Amino acid sequence: MSILTLQFGQCGNQIGKALYEELYSDIKTDVSKTGVGKKANVEYVTESVKKWFTVNKSGALEVRSILIDTESKVVANVTANGHYKFRNVVAKSHGGAANNWAYGYTTKSELLTKDIQDGVRKEIERDGTVLGIMGILGSAGGTGSGVGSRTLEILRDEYPKKLITGVVVLPYKRGEVVTQSYNSLLTLAKLCNVTDGIYLYENDTMHKMCSKLLSVANVTFLNINSLIAQQLAATFQPLQNTSVWDIHKSLTPHPIFKLIQVKSAPHVSKEYLKFEAPTTWSVLINQIRNSIKPDLQDYLGKFNRRMQCTGNALIGRGSTPFTADDLSQIADSALYVGWVPSQYCLSNFYHIRSFKDNKKFVTFLTNNNYACLSLKGVLDDAWTLFGSRAYLHHYQRFNIDEQFFLDSFDAFETLYESYKGL
Amino acid sequence: MTEFITIQVGQCGNQIGSTFWPAVLDEYGFQAGKTTRKRPTSTNFESSFHSFFSVPSNNKCGDFNTLADLVGANVKARSILVDMEDSVVSKFKTGPFRSLFDEKCIVSNYPGSGNNWAEGYCYHGPLYRERLLNVIQKAVDKCDSLQGFILLFSMGGGTGSGLGTYILTLLADYFPHVERFVSCVYPTGTEDVITCPYNMALATRHLIESATCVFPIENRALFDIVTQTLYRQSSIVEFRPFFDMNNLVTNMLLHLTSGSRFSGSMNVDINEINTNMVPFPNLHFLSSSFSPLTRPASKLPPQITSQQVKYEMFRNSCSRSNQLIKIDPLGANSVLLGSTLIGRGDFSLSDMRNYVDHLQTKGRFTHWSRKAVKVGLCDVPPISQTSAILTLFNTTAMRTLFSYILHLYNKLYQKKAHVHHYTKIAGFDVGFFSECEDSLLNNIGLYTDMENARQPN
Secondary structure (H helix, E strand, O other): EEEEEEHHHHHHHHHHHHHHHHHHHHHHHOHHHOOHHHHHHHHHHHHHHHHHEOOOOOEEEEEEEEEOOHHHHHHHHOOOOOOEEEEEEOOOOOOOOOOHHHHHHHHHHHHHHHHHHHHHHHHHHOOOEEEEEEEEEOOOOOOHHHHHHHHHHHHHHHHOOEEOOOOOOOOOOOOOOOOOHHHHHHHHHHHHHHHOOOEEHHHHHHHHHHHHHOOOOOOOOOHHHHHHHHHHHHOOOEEEOOHHHHHHHHHOOOOOEEEEEEEEEEOOOOHHHHHOOOOOHHHHHHHHHHOOOOHHOOOOOOOOOOOOOEEEEEEEOOOOOHHHHHHHHHOHHHOOOOOOOHHEEEEEEEEEOOOOOEEEEEEEEEOOHHHHHHHHHHHHHHHHHHHHHOOOOHHOOOOOOOOHHHHHHHHHHHHHHHHHHH | OOOEEEEEEHHHHEEEEEEEHHHHHHHHHOOOOOOOOOOOOOOOHHHHHHHHHHHHOOOHHHOOOOHHHHHHHEEEOOOOEEOHHHHHHHHHHHHHOHHHHHHHEOOOOOOOOOHHHHHHHHHHHHHHHHHHHHHHHHHOOOOEEEEEEEEEEOOOOOOOOHHHHHHHHHHHHHHHOEEEEEEEEEOOOOOOOOHHHHHHHHHHHHHHHHHHHHEEEHHHHHHHHHHHHHHHOOOOOOOOOOHHHHHHHHHHHHHHHHHHOOOEOOOOOHHHHHHHHHOOOOOOEEEEEEEEEOOOOOOOOOOOOOOHHHHHHHHHOOHHHEOOOOOOOOOOOOOEEEEEEEEEOOHHHHHHHHHHHHHHHHHEEEEOOOOEEEEEEEOOOOOOOOOOEEEEEEEHHHHHHHHHHHHHHHHHHHHOHHHHHHHOOOOOHHHHHHHHHHHHHHHHHHHHHHHHHOOOO
């Protein structure tokens, strides 16, 4: 069962590029390091290739992905790779969307969506195995956020039964783009409506992980993107008797709660790795437990509620399965909202084959009330701008009027309040 | 592949152009008389070269190594030259770069406008309208995805200010969806023409109404930079003020367009500047500055730029003495409505984030504009440098430029001096005077409102 990714804009294409590099290096991991026999590894690799790639007539791997950008510069970079090919590039080079969601959503998308739809249809009809569509985009700019929102909206109509998810990266809070709060607000308000789930990332959090855990002195987008890619790969690589639907079902029990955060362990710099003792699941799960709690200093205002999850999933890759003891750390019923039956709170998945050369690797997908903190940052900034009516004329130029904004604020606030009230 | 068409009007515009184009080619590695090309690293030459040059479709840009190759392949700069006499334009016709300019895109032999805005705008504009539109249309037809026009002219004389703003309004009428960026020189401090205040005021009104973004430049600021900063550097022994002043403008334009010409991990296309820097209509005048301020050197400094030097560059580019107009973005009269920092070369994401922090503590903001900082990174540094930084500010201190123009204008207009030169031109309505005054006053008022709305520190 395969996954089709759509990479939108500069951020989406860079993460997409990193994702396939990560997958490729996992596939190519030396069999002696995988912890399984040759035959089991071949099975795993075959399944993985089926999931993310197709093999063309000459035997070369082609990525199941559509690259979408309004500028050909970034896409050109992504496609330059010797190991596998990118078949679908939709880059009508008519200039960027000027950091303006409205420009991307109402205008730029007009030029692109037909080609994207054709591409998606071809991919889906190719061998009938595509189960899910995953859109990857950054919410700050105009292309990824605007064109991405519009495309996923259209695809939702066309494929009501496919699993459509978004990977959304929120920009640095202190700013990359002046209109980023508007763009993020409009994106999330739209995507929460049309997707089945959103994997929510924050550049700030990832930046911190890079500098603190991986000891990267000068963090670049390359570091951040490859970390995100690693987490996505470790989540969606094949699991025994599990499809993406199974993982997904357990995480989103209620149509309003669709924001999924991803944690993973271990993350240590290469230097430390030499001195690390073989680790156990319970150590890793403990690390994850500690990393869930956000650094509240980063967020404005006080939020001192306990963590409340609507659903969590734990995915382990390594030589031994989880024991009940390992899981107990995050199975505590106090962590979960009352209305979720206890047997659905925490699901766990497992594959014996290692992820790349990590003896044990665990990813933790969590849907919990702390998501409201990320939302609050966006909401506050957007209200501040909107209160002065600043920058609105750029959006009005592309037919996004005040009423559209107010409706999006409304949807976004409902989402925020729901998470806050968990 | 975003494309830009540059329109140079009048003597000043064409002079800037005459240094701009060789410098652009230089950044791509083409030099007059050289037979090899030193390619800048990590660029997508193939796609970015199209932004400013039209390449006949059967050629691959990667094959070009010398200027002669470009000429041979019939590569043309996306540029339109308009001037009254052959004087400056003729340089383009004879210099080593002559074949890069399409003869069809040169509008010359145009009679002078007598230092009179009205003659340029009301008489010559309509007279040359068809010819101008033809030339513009030809240039537009060569583009796949035209992003913007970049207009270069001076605000003091008749041709630049009059015909320049006439072309601007033509573009607004005929190409409403293409952005219009104007880089114009206010001849302050050297107002050698008595009617200059009228010309500046009348032209500024049209910049307020029809431009997407304006990057104003003041002569007196250029002069001060050249005499007080540049000529104190020990490496400079020969003083060539006009050359250096034009060079400053050229460098600013090079930095400004760098994101559209080269790749970067945080690419800033020029059309993003409008969205990020203009919070409200009409407030689209941006102060620009860059660092380091040097003449193009002959060889590359040996090592990568240290943190300390980079930080100095950032600080200098925010300082009063580096601004291309006479304002102080971090001073007492300035409330910042928007800021852009574009690092070229060695700058990293972390550097830029530090600078944003500095800026946010040093500057004064409205309650919503503190976070209005746009950051960009371009991989390719300027020629013979390892790094450089460009900063743009949308500041309420821009008010002082408008006040200054209005002040000069009032001095003349109170006595109705020289008014008859304007009113005698058919098509000039005497109401234009009061309208431009209102327009300036209105913008001053908008800035003052913003200043009053600022957040107490």
